Amino acid sequence: MILIVDDKQENLYSLKALLRLNLYEVDTATSGEEALKRILRNEYELIILDVQMPGMDGYEVAETITGYSRSKDIPIIFLSAVNIDKRFVTKGYASGGVDYITKPFDADILLLKVKTFTRLYRQTKELNDIKETLEQKVEERTKALVQANKELELSNAELQQYAFIASHDLQEPLRKIITFSRLVIERFLGGDPEALQYMNKVISSSERMRSLINDLLSYSHLAEPPRFNICNLNQLVQETMADLEVAIKEKEAVLHISHLPSIEAIPDQMRQLFQNLVSNALKFAKKDTPPVIKIWSELIDQRSLTAGISGKGAWCRIYISDNGIGFNEMYLDKIFHMFQRLHGKDEYHGTGIGLTIVKKIIQKHNGLISAESREGQGATFMLVLPLKQTAILETETQGL
Amino acid sequence: MLVDDDLDDTSLFEEVLQQVDPAVVFASAANGHEALAALREGTTRPDVIFLDLNMPRMDGRQCLAALKEDDTLKQIPVIMYTTSSQPKDVEQAMQKGAVSFITKPTSLKELQEILEAIAGNVHLDLHAALKTLRQTVPACVIC
Numbered sequence: 001m002i003l004i005v006d007d008k009q010e011n012l013y014s015l016k017a018l019l020r021l022n023l024y025e026v027d028t029a030t031s032g033e034e035a036l037k038r039i040l041r042n043e044y045e046l047i048i049l050d051v052q053m054p055g056m057d058g059y060e061v062a063e064t065i066t067g068y069s070r071s072k073d074i075p076i077i078f079l080s081a082v083n084i085d086k087r088f089v090t091k092g093y094a095s096g097g098v099d100y101i102t103k104p105f106d107a108d109i110l111l112l113k114v115k116t117f118t119r120l121y122r123q124t125k126e127l128n129d130i131k132e133t134l135e136q137k138v139e140e141r142t143k144a145l146v147q148a149n150k151e152l153e154l155s156n157a158e159l160q161q162y163a164f165i166a167s168h169d170l171q172e173p174l175r176k177i178i179t180f181s182r183l184v185i186e187r188f189l190g191g192d193p194e195a196l197q198y199m200n201k202v203i204s205s206s207e208r209m210r211s212l213i214n215d216l217l218s219y220s221h222l223a224e225p226p227r228f229n230i231c232n233l234n235q236l237v238q239e240t241m242a243d244l245e246v247a248i249k250e251k252e253a254v255l256h257i258s259h260l261p262s263i264e265a266i267p268d269q270m271r272q273l274f275q276n277l278v279s280n281a282l283k284f285a286k287k288d289t290p291p292v293i294k295i296w297s298e299l300i301d302q303r304s305l306t307a308g309i310s311g312k313g314a315w316c317r318i319y320i321s322d323n324g325i326g327f328n329e330m331y332l333d334k335i336f337h338m339f340q341r342l343h344g345k346d347e348y349h350g351t352g353i354g355l356t357i358v359k360k361i362i363q364k365h366n367g368l369i370s371a372e373s374r375e376g377q378g379a380t381f382m383l384v385l386p387l388k389q390t391a392i393l394e395t396e397t398q399g400l
Numbered sequence: 401m402l403v404d405d406d407l408d409d410t411s412l413f414e415e416v417l418q419q420v421d422p423a424v425v426f427a428s429a430a431n432g433h434e435a436l437a438a439l440r441e442g443t444t445r446p447d448v449i450f451l452d453l454n455m456p457r458m459d460g461r462q463c464l465a466a467l468k469e470d471d472t473l474k475q476i477p478v479i480m481y482t483t484s485s486q487p488k489d490v491e492q493a494m495q496k497g498a499v500s501f502i503t504k505p506t507s508l509k510e511l512q513e514i515l516e517a518i519a520g521n522v523h524l525d526l527h528a529a530l531k532t533l534r535q536t537v538p539a540c541v542i543c
Contacts (some may be wrong), residue, residue: 168454171483176408178506183412186508215484268487 001025001040002114005035005061005077012162015048015079022111024118032056036064039071050200050284051080059095066096073124075117113295124291141272163220174213178206178290208351215353218272220337222360228389231267233260233318237295240274247282252290258296264389269361274320276354277381281322281352283377285361294321305370305382320382326373327364336369365389401427401446402481404433405455405465409504413450413515416508420515432458436466439473448518448526450481451498461492468497477526481516494510500530 002024006012013029019026029035029216032055035047051058058078058363065071078092081103092100099113181202189196237257241248248255255278271391278293285291301313327335327342334340334357363367365385373379402413410428417426425493427444429435432455438444453460460480468474480493480501490501505511514533521529 088537168484172406172454175504175506177482179412179508180408181469182507221488 002046003027003044004048007030007053007333032061047123051083062095123326151280160223160319167217170213212351215351230266237274246324251282253291255292260297263387273358273361276358284324292323318383323378324379324380326375328375402450403429404452405430416511431455432463441471449478453482464496
């Protein structure tokens with residue numbers, strides 16, 4: 001609907017007739033005050049405004065209209081027979097008009113302008129509506145996401161707690177099974193080899209379950225918030241090897257550890273990582289060949305398993321290689337998954353959690369892990385780790 | 401003194417202790433509250449306390465803290481004696497003033513070795529005894 005504002009009835013009448021003839025809906029007001037009242041009540045696509053009126057003049061009316069948020073986008077065309085001087089025209093535009101037409105006017109041109117401005121107004125309004133709907137939708141989605149995230153965090157925390165308690169409480173009865181089975185062996189099974197054999201099966205199964213629970217417990221601990229410290233990997237690897245001393249001697253293994261860097265890491269987790277990888281190398285040794293395990297590293301300047309060596313790089317790539325039984329690389333993805341084992345339980349002991357823990361630790365340290373191997377020809381695990389965790393976080397946020 | 405809610409563990413512990421040294425006077429409590437009450441009443445004054453972690457009403461962590469806050473009791477050495485071998489539990493107990501952290505063994509032979517090392521040395525040099533214990537019994541996590 002179009003609003004015409006003019007204090008002279010004859011002007012209103014002729015303009016109204018012209019627009020109606022061209023199928024526009026028209027409303028009229030005979031003063032600025034009346035125009036403002038109508039604008040508050042109705043929705044207009046265009047206002048044609050006389051400049052000179054008793055009371056509020058056209059400029060004042062335009063300024064008031066463009067001051068309301070409800071009406072600020074309605075285009076205003078000034079129409080004047082008296083104020084045709086350039087300064088009046090300029091004032092008209094300054095007070096919020098989109099056009100300034102002087103009388104006498106050409107009816108065709110006025111109609112074309114009316115058509116253009118009403119169309120523009122409609123399009124703007126449609127765009128605004130779309131924008132509003134979009135904003136509303138974005139807001140709704142964001143809210144939903146935040147909520148979903150909260151729920152996820154909560155259930156994640158519950159799950160961790162659950163895993164921890166379950167593992168912890170499973171230990172007690174298991175330890176008793178082992179203790180009392182041993183007691184039975186010691187006190188009552190002196191001369192019965194078959195009974196002894198069965199009881200030993202009870203004990204070894206229980207021991208196996210115990211290591212499973214311990215590994216699960218370690219895995220659930222990994223979800224705690226990280227505390228990074230500078231860690232001298234040389235020293236840390238040496239300490240870890242001391243813990244594995246018995247197994248190393250038993251297998252007559254030879255270890256070559258080259259110089260390793262100091263990196264920002266979680267020391268306990270790093271210790272566990274090397275322990276698991278070296279234990280694996282010992283475990284999957286060839287039956288008749290003493291294991292030779294090598295650990296070495298190089299600096300690289302990007303998070304990549306294949307990037308060339310760079311003396312001043314911010315990343316290090318660590319290799320742990322062995323001469324053991326190896327594995328077929330088609331199983332590469334599988335070996336890092338929980339409870340995946342490539343060998344029978346009787347062939348090689350293990351819980352199938354060791355490499356899953358290693359992978360999780362690498363993820364927590366924003367690193368990469370992979371391995372190269374061929375069956376019967378040893379395996380080499382490659383780890384890529386940042387020297388500094390803080391630097392990584394900064395570059396990541398910049399990247400976003 | 402052994403503070404443990406598990407009666408099986410308590411009776412095995414007592415049995416092995418009597419074998420190791422029949423002269424030892426053994427006292428037990430089923431949780432932290434009971435232990436503190438007995439100690440404060442003066443019905444028992446142990447040379448060393450073995451403390452389980454996971455107990456109802458007052459667990460080992462709380463009991464350890466209460467013992468170390470009590471001026472009349474804080475001198476008594478406390479050895480954690482529990483199923484857990486988690487580094488976090490060990491670290492926490494050692495920080496709170498335990499002298500050692502022993503994971504409950506799964507054979508009487510190991511238990512016997514532990515008690516032999518400790519029973520004879522409580523008055524002489526408990527720390528040295530705990531140190532040698534680490535070399536013989538894998539159950540002793542940190543000494």
